[in-house]
Amino acid sequence: MTVKQLNKKLNLKQKDFDEIKKAVEQAENKTSGEIALAVTAESDSYAEWELIAAGITALALFLCVFPMSAQIYAWLDLHFWQIEPWYLCLFYAGLSSVAVVVLYFLYNIPFIDALVIPAGVKSKAVTNRALRYFAESGVYCTDNHSGILIFVSWFEKQVRIVADRHISEKVSEDLWNIIADEIAENMGKGSAKDAFISAVEKCGQLLAENFPSESEKKNQLKDGLVILEN
Numbered sequence: 001m002t003v004k005q006l007n008k009k010l011n012l013k014q015k016d017f018d019e020i021k022k023a024v025e026q027a028e029n030k031t032s033g034e035i036a037l038a039v040t041a042e043s044d045s046y047a048e049w050e051l052i053a054a055g056i057t058a059l060a061l062f063l064c065v066f067p068m069s070a071q072i073y074a075w076l077d078l079h080f081w082q083i084e085p086w087y088l089c090l091f092y093a094g095l096s097s098v099a100v101v102v103l104y105f106l107y108n109i110p111f112i113d114a115l116v117i118p119a120g121v122k123s124k125a126v127t128n129r130a131l132r133y134f135a136e137s138g139v140y141c142t143d144n145h146s147g148i149l150i151f152v153s154w155f156e157k158q159v160r161i162v163a164d165r166h167i168s169e170k171v172s173e174d175l176w177n178i179i180a181d182e183i184a185e186n187m188g189k190g191s192a193k194d195a196f197i198s199a200v201e202k203c204g205q206l207l208a209e210n211f212p213s214e215s216e217k218k219n220q221l222k223d224g225l226v227i228l229e230n
Contacts, residue, residue, distance in 0.1 A: 003227050006041045006154060009026040010205035011152060012225075016086035016193040021111045021224035023197045026126035027092035027204025028223070033167065034147040035203055036139045039226040046117050053116040060095050061146070065095065092103065110155060122156040129153065133228065140164055146211045148176075150199055158182045179203060196225060 024035050073088050107116050130151035134140055139147040145166040152159050161176040179202050186195035 002041075003229060006227060007199070009154065010039065010192040010227075011190070012192055017224055019202070020193060020196050023200045024204075024223040025073075027200050027207070030204060030213055031207040031211045032144055032146055032208035032214045033204075034139065035200060035207070036149045036222065037148065037200070037225045038133055038137070038139055038149065038228055039152040039154065039192075039225065040129065040133075043122075043153045043154075044125035046113065046121070046125070048080050049117045050104055050107040050113065050153065050177065051100075053107050054100045057103050058099035061099050062092065062096050065092070090093075114155070123158065126151075126153045126156050126158045126160060130162050134162045137226075146205070146207070148179075148203060149205065150183070150196070152187065157184060157188070159187075163198075167207070167210070171206055175206060 020037065024037065027035055049063045069088060107113055130149065130153075133151060134149045136151065139162070142164065147164045147166040148167060149162040150159070151162065159180040161180050163171065163173075163176060179199055182202075183195045184201045186192075186198060
């Protein structure tokens with residue numbers, strides 16, 4: 001999924017991006033903390049799981065067709081002169097190979113793909129991608145180590161809020177998880193803009209309570225929503 005396709009699913013216009021950015025700016029004005037926002041189409045390619053699923057399904061197909069060897073051999077005998085036993089082996093090999101390729105592309109269709117990949121695998125992939133962007137974006141190295149990342153992964157329909165160490169010392173992770181669940185719920189209702197703005201306001205309130213604004217605070221992170229490339 002491209003950035004353009006993801007943005008279409010999010011249904012965000014430029015004015016929506018501007019409103020989200022403004023919400024971040026307003027929240028950060030009340031705290032010395034920093035808030036970063038990011039969304040990605042998916043947190044992993046999951047190619048190995050799609051290939052495994054294709055292989056297992058192709059094997060099941062082979063086991064279903066194998067008892068029909070006599071009929072297949074007779075059909076081959078109608079189309080080829082001087083049929084040899086190895087023709088049947090070649091037929092099965094070709095059928096299995098084609099099945100794996102076709103099924104692999106079939107399992108890349110999002111709604112089917114979501115059923116194939118284990119829930120635990122998706123959860124771990126989202127966590128790892130969120131932590132990776134936490135490092136890549138510099139949220140981990142703000143001056144007071146008081147930055148948080150609100151990370152949304154569209155395909156998995158999961159949200160992570162990653163807080164730097166000084167925030168974790170003062171704010172329970174359960175509170176971040178509650179906000180993350182609210183984001184996922186609001187995203188499910190089809191309002192990405194409201195989901196992000198509401199989350200920013202609530203995160204900003206928690207930060208303001210524990211990390212009051214400083215007189216000479218500098219903005220260290222990008223304020224708006226970032227749509228990540230796959």
